[in-house]
Amino acid sequence: MPHISVIITTYNRKDFAAEAVESVRKQTCSDYELIIVDDGSTDGSREILGPKADKYIFQKNAGVSAARNAGFTASSGKYICFLDSDDLWMKDKLDVQIDFMEKNPSMPLCYTGEKWLKCGSHKNQKKHHSKRGGDIFVKCLEMCIISPSSAMIRRETLERLKFDEKLPVCEDYDMWLRISSEHNIAYIDRELIIKRGGHPGQLSESEPAMDRFRIYSIIKALKSGLSPEREKLAKAELRRKCAIVRSGALKRFKPWLWAKYGLISKFYGS
Numbered sequence: 001m002p003h004i005s006v007i008i009t010t011y012n013r014k015d016f017a018a019e020a021v022e023s024v025r026k027q028t029c030s031d032y033e034l035i036i037v038d039d040g041s042t043d044g045s046r047e048i049l050g051p052k053a054d055k056y057i058f059q060k061n062a063g064v065s066a067a068r069n070a071g072f073t074a075s076s077g078k079y080i081c082f083l084d085s086d087d088l089w090m091k092d093k094l095d096v097q098i099d100f101m102e103k104n105p106s107m108p109l110c111y112t113g114e115k116w117l118k119c120g121s122h123k124n125q126k127k128h129h130s131k132r133g134g135d136i137f138v139k140c141l142e143m144c145i146i147s148p149s150s151a152m153i154r155r156e157t158l159e160r161l162k163f164d165e166k167l168p169v170c171e172d173y174d175m176w177l178r179i180s181s182e183h184n185i186a187y188i189d190r191e192l193i194i195k196r197g198g199h200p201g202q203l204s205e206s207e208p209a210m211d212r213f214r215i216y217s218i219i220k221a222l223k224s225g226l227s228p229e230r231e232k233l234a235k236a237e238l239r240r241k242c243a244i245v246r247s248g249a250l251k252r253f254k255p256w257l258w259a260k261y262g263l264i265s266k267f268y269g270s
Contacts, residue, residue, distance in 0.1 A: 004032040004094060004152075005077030008053075009067035010085035011038070014045040016196070017085035021052045024083065029094035032081075035074055037067040065163035065171040068148075072158055080153045086196050087149040093192040097152040100188060108157040109179055110186035111150040114193045133187030137230060140180040141218065141237040144173040149193045164220075170213035177217050181226060209248055211241040215261070219268050239269040 006024055010017040024034055036053040038045050040061030050056045055074055100110050139145045163171045218238045242265035249257035
Protein backbone atom coordinates (compact mmCIF):
# COMPACT_ATOMS: atom_id res chain seq x y z
CA MET A 1 0.00 0.00 0.00
CA PRO A 2 1.48 3.40 -0.96
CA HIS A 3 2.17 5.90 1.79
CA ILE A 4 0.89 8.83 -0.31
CA SER A 5 -1.98 9.16 -2.76
CA VAL A 6 -1.48 11.90 -5.35
CA ILE A 7 -4.72 13.02 -7.00
CA ILE A 8 -4.75 15.13 -10.16
CA THR A 9 -8.14 16.36 -11.37
CA THR A 10 -8.42 17.67 -14.91
CA TYR A 11 -10.92 18.91 -17.46
CA ASN A 12 -9.81 19.62 -21.03
CA ARG A 13 -6.23 20.49 -20.06
CA LYS A 14 -4.28 17.62 -21.58
CA ASP A 15 -1.06 19.58 -22.17
CA PHE A 16 -0.95 21.26 -18.76
CA ALA A 17 -1.96 18.01 -17.05
CA ALA A 18 0.78 16.04 -18.82
CA GLU A 19 3.34 18.50 -17.44
CA ALA A 20 1.80 18.20 -13.96
CA VAL A 21 2.10 14.41 -14.19
CA GLU A 22 5.74 14.72 -15.23
CA SER A 23 6.46 16.83 -12.12
CA VAL A 24 4.98 14.02 -10.00
CA ARG A 25 6.99 11.31 -11.72
CA LYS A 26 10.19 13.30 -11.09
CA GLN A 27 9.67 13.27 -7.30
CA THR A 28 12.57 12.05 -5.18
CA CYS A 29 9.94 10.19 -3.14
CA SER A 30 8.63 7.08 -4.91
CA ASP A 31 6.23 5.79 -2.23
CA TYR A 32 3.05 7.09 -3.85
CA GLU A 33 0.20 6.18 -6.18
CA LEU A 34 -0.91 8.58 -8.91
CA ILE A 35 -4.66 8.87 -9.46
CA ILE A 36 -5.95 11.01 -12.32
CA VAL A 37 -9.62 11.97 -12.32
CA ASP A 38 -10.81 13.15 -15.73
CA ASP A 39 -13.94 15.23 -15.17
CA GLY A 40 -15.45 14.56 -18.59
CA SER A 41 -12.72 15.90 -20.90
CA THR A 42 -13.38 15.96 -24.64
CA ASP A 43 -9.89 16.99 -25.79
CA GLY A 44 -8.26 13.56 -25.93
CA SER A 45 -6.97 13.72 -22.36
CA ARG A 46 -7.73 10.04 -21.74
CA GLU A 47 -5.42 8.83 -24.51
CA ILE A 48 -2.54 11.00 -23.31
CA LEU A 49 -2.97 10.82 -19.53
CA GLY A 50 -4.44 7.35 -19.05
CA PRO A 51 -1.17 5.43 -19.58
CA LYS A 52 0.65 7.77 -17.18
CA ALA A 53 -1.60 7.06 -14.16
CA ASP A 54 -1.67 4.20 -11.67
CA LYS A 55 -5.44 4.68 -11.59
CA TYR A 56 -7.40 6.64 -14.20
CA ILE A 57 -11.00 7.60 -13.48
CA PHE A 58 -13.20 9.08 -16.18
CA GLN A 59 -16.49 10.58 -15.02
CA LYS A 60 -19.27 12.71 -16.40
CA ASN A 61 -18.46 16.38 -15.82
CA ALA A 62 -19.46 17.09 -12.22
CA GLY A 63 -17.04 19.78 -11.04
CA VAL A 64 -13.77 19.85 -9.16
CA SER A 65 -15.21 18.91 -5.75
CA ALA A 66 -16.83 15.75 -7.10
CA ALA A 67 -13.63 14.90 -8.99
CA ARG A 68 -11.47 15.30 -5.88
CA ASN A 69 -13.88 13.25 -3.80
CA ALA A 70 -13.87 10.52 -6.45
CA GLY A 71 -10.09 10.48 -6.40
CA PHE A 72 -10.06 10.25 -2.62
CA THR A 73 -12.56 7.36 -2.65
CA ALA A 74 -10.26 5.46 -5.02
CA SER A 75 -7.15 6.21 -2.96
CA SER A 76 -5.42 4.09 -0.34
CA GLY A 77 -2.62 6.30 1.00
CA LYS A 78 -2.09 7.45 4.59
CA TYR A 79 -1.52 10.96 3.23
CA ILE A 80 -3.40 12.69 0.42
CA CYS A 81 -1.98 15.30 -1.94
CA PHE A 82 -3.92 17.12 -4.65
CA LEU A 83 -2.25 18.65 -7.68
CA ASP A 84 -4.22 21.02 -9.88
CA SER A 85 -3.62 20.19 -13.53
CA ASP A 86 -2.10 23.61 -14.28
CA ASP A 87 0.36 23.52 -11.35
CA LEU A 88 3.76 21.87 -10.95
CA TRP A 89 5.72 20.39 -8.03
CA MET A 90 9.38 20.79 -7.14
CA LYS A 91 11.08 17.39 -7.14
CA ASP A 92 11.45 17.11 -3.33
CA LYS A 93 7.94 18.31 -2.44
CA LEU A 94 6.64 14.94 -1.25
CA ASP A 95 9.82 14.02 0.62
CA VAL A 96 9.85 17.29 2.56
CA GLN A 97 6.20 17.06 3.54
CA ILE A 98 6.06 13.40 4.48
CA ASP A 99 9.12 13.84 6.69
CA PHE A 100 7.34 16.69 8.48
CA MET A 101 4.02 14.86 8.85
CA GLU A 102 5.65 11.71 10.22
CA LYS A 103 7.42 13.81 12.85
CA ASN A 104 4.27 15.80 13.73
CA PRO A 105 1.43 13.26 14.10
CA SER A 106 -1.00 15.78 15.61
CA MET A 107 -1.03 17.95 12.48
CA PRO A 108 -3.97 17.27 10.14
CA LEU A 109 -2.39 19.19 7.28
CA CYS A 110 0.77 20.95 6.19
CA TYR A 111 1.20 23.29 3.25
CA THR A 112 4.11 25.00 1.55
CA GLY A 113 5.15 28.21 -0.13
CA GLU A 114 4.66 28.66 -3.86
CA LYS A 115 6.09 30.38 -6.90
CA TRP A 116 3.70 32.22 -9.19
CA LEU A 117 3.96 32.36 -12.96
CA LYS A 118 1.59 34.37 -15.13
CA CYS A 119 1.78 33.80 -18.88
CA GLY A 120 5.18 32.21 -18.28
CA SER A 121 6.68 35.14 -16.34
CA HIS A 122 7.46 35.28 -12.64
CA LYS A 123 4.90 37.21 -10.62
CA ASN A 124 5.59 38.62 -7.17
CA GLN A 125 3.05 37.72 -4.51
CA LYS A 126 1.24 40.54 -2.78
CA LYS A 127 1.91 41.14 0.89
CA HIS A 128 -1.57 40.06 1.98
CA HIS A 129 -0.88 36.64 0.45
CA SER A 130 1.95 36.03 2.94
CA LYS A 131 1.63 32.63 4.59
CA ARG A 132 2.19 31.25 8.07
CA GLY A 133 1.27 28.29 10.25
CA GLY A 134 -0.48 27.82 13.57
CA ASP A 135 -3.93 29.24 14.17
CA ILE A 136 -4.75 30.63 10.72
CA PHE A 137 -8.55 30.69 11.04
CA VAL A 138 -8.69 34.47 10.57
CA LYS A 139 -6.52 34.28 7.45
CA CYS A 140 -8.68 31.45 6.09
CA LEU A 141 -11.77 33.60 6.64
CA GLU A 142 -10.25 36.41 4.62
CA MET A 143 -9.07 34.40 1.60
CA CYS A 144 -8.06 31.00 0.30
CA ILE A 145 -4.54 31.16 1.69
CA ILE A 146 -3.68 27.50 1.01
CA SER A 147 -3.19 26.27 -2.53
CA PRO A 148 -4.62 22.74 -2.85
CA SER A 149 -1.48 21.78 -4.78
CA SER A 150 0.68 22.67 -1.77
CA ALA A 151 -1.20 20.67 0.86
CA MET A 152 -0.55 17.23 2.34
CA ILE A 153 -3.55 16.02 4.34
CA ARG A 154 -4.01 13.07 6.66
CA ARG A 155 -6.46 10.51 5.36
CA GLU A 156 -8.66 10.62 8.46
CA THR A 157 -9.16 14.37 8.03
CA LEU A 158 -10.63 13.96 4.54
CA GLU A 159 -12.65 10.92 5.54
CA ARG A 160 -14.47 13.16 8.00
CA LEU A 161 -14.90 16.27 5.85
CA LYS A 162 -14.85 15.75 2.04
CA PHE A 163 -15.14 18.59 -0.48
CA ASP A 164 -18.53 20.31 -0.76
CA GLU A 165 -19.95 19.31 -4.15
CA LYS A 166 -22.49 22.14 -4.07
CA LEU A 167 -19.67 24.63 -4.68
CA PRO A 168 -18.61 25.27 -8.30
CA VAL A 169 -15.62 27.28 -7.01
CA CYS A 170 -14.09 28.15 -3.61
CA GLU A 171 -14.35 24.52 -2.53
CA ASP A 172 -10.77 24.79 -1.28
CA TYR A 173 -11.63 27.92 0.76
CA ASP A 174 -14.50 25.95 2.28
CA MET A 175 -12.26 22.98 3.17
CA TRP A 176 -9.47 25.03 4.77
CA LEU A 177 -12.00 27.09 6.72
CA ARG A 178 -13.51 23.95 8.22
CA ILE A 179 -10.13 22.46 9.12
CA SER A 180 -8.69 25.70 10.55
CA SER A 181 -11.78 26.26 12.69
CA GLU A 182 -10.80 23.15 14.65
CA HIS A 183 -7.03 22.72 14.28
CA ASN A 184 -3.72 24.48 13.91
CA ILE A 185 -2.18 24.04 10.47
CA ALA A 186 1.52 23.67 9.69
CA TYR A 187 3.35 25.77 7.13
CA ILE A 188 6.65 24.76 5.51
CA ASP A 189 8.44 27.92 4.42
CA ARG A 190 9.77 26.62 1.13
CA GLU A 191 8.49 27.25 -2.39
CA LEU A 192 7.71 23.68 -3.38
CA ILE A 193 5.03 24.29 -6.02
CA ILE A 194 4.67 26.45 -9.10
CA LYS A 195 1.27 27.99 -9.76
CA ARG A 196 0.65 28.87 -13.39
CA GLY A 197 -1.95 31.50 -14.24
CA GLY A 198 -3.06 33.70 -17.10
CA HIS A 199 -4.38 30.94 -19.35
CA PRO A 200 -7.94 30.24 -20.57
CA GLY A 201 -10.25 27.97 -18.64
CA GLN A 202 -9.29 28.88 -15.09
CA LEU A 203 -12.29 28.60 -12.77
CA SER A 204 -11.26 31.70 -10.87
CA GLU A 205 -11.62 33.68 -14.08
CA SER A 206 -14.98 32.22 -15.13
CA GLU A 207 -17.07 32.74 -11.98
CA PRO A 208 -18.13 36.32 -11.12
CA ALA A 209 -18.58 37.54 -7.52
CA MET A 210 -16.74 34.62 -5.97
CA ASP A 211 -17.29 36.06 -2.50
CA ARG A 212 -20.86 34.70 -2.79
CA PHE A 213 -19.47 31.21 -2.36
CA ARG A 214 -17.20 32.22 0.50
CA ILE A 215 -20.22 33.75 2.25
CA TYR A 216 -21.99 30.39 1.87
CA SER A 217 -19.01 28.69 3.55
CA ILE A 218 -18.93 31.19 6.42
CA ILE A 219 -22.65 30.62 7.03
CA LYS A 220 -21.95 26.86 7.13
CA ALA A 221 -19.22 27.46 9.70
CA LEU A 222 -21.52 29.62 11.83
CA LYS A 223 -24.23 26.95 11.73
CA SER A 224 -21.76 24.21 12.66
CA GLY A 225 -20.90 25.96 15.92
CA LEU A 226 -17.86 28.13 16.62
CA SER A 227 -16.32 29.45 19.80
CA PRO A 228 -17.63 32.92 20.79
CA GLU A 229 -14.42 34.57 19.58
CA ARG A 230 -14.38 32.71 16.26
CA GLU A 231 -18.09 33.44 15.77
CA LYS A 232 -17.44 37.14 16.23
CA LEU A 233 -14.61 37.05 13.68
CA ALA A 234 -16.68 35.04 11.20
CA LYS A 235 -19.63 37.43 11.41
CA ALA A 236 -17.36 40.43 10.85
CA GLU A 237 -15.85 38.81 7.75
CA LEU A 238 -19.30 37.83 6.49
CA ARG A 239 -20.45 41.45 6.75
CA ARG A 240 -17.33 42.60 4.89
CA LYS A 241 -17.82 40.11 2.07
CA CYS A 242 -21.54 40.93 1.81
CA ALA A 243 -20.59 44.60 1.42
CA ILE A 244 -18.23 43.67 -1.43
CA VAL A 245 -20.93 41.64 -3.22
CA ARG A 246 -23.48 44.44 -2.74
CA SER A 247 -21.09 47.02 -4.15
CA GLY A 248 -20.57 44.85 -7.22
CA ALA A 249 -24.33 44.34 -7.56
CA LEU A 250 -24.88 48.09 -7.72
CA LYS A 251 -22.21 48.47 -10.40
CA ARG A 252 -23.81 45.69 -12.46
CA PHE A 253 -27.34 47.07 -11.94
CA LYS A 254 -28.60 44.05 -9.98
CA PRO A 255 -30.78 45.52 -7.22
CA TRP A 256 -32.16 42.10 -6.26
CA LEU A 257 -28.63 40.86 -5.51
CA TRP A 258 -27.88 44.02 -3.52
CA ALA A 259 -31.03 43.46 -1.44
CA LYS A 260 -30.40 39.73 -0.96
CA TYR A 261 -26.93 40.19 0.52
CA GLY A 262 -28.15 43.04 2.67
CA LEU A 263 -30.58 40.61 4.27
CA ILE A 264 -27.91 37.91 4.59
CA SER A 265 -25.56 40.37 6.28
CA LYS A 266 -28.26 41.45 8.71
CA PHE A 267 -29.51 37.94 9.51
CA TYR A 268 -26.21 36.06 9.84
CA GLY A 269 -23.80 38.90 10.59
CA SER A 270 -25.47 40.47 13.59
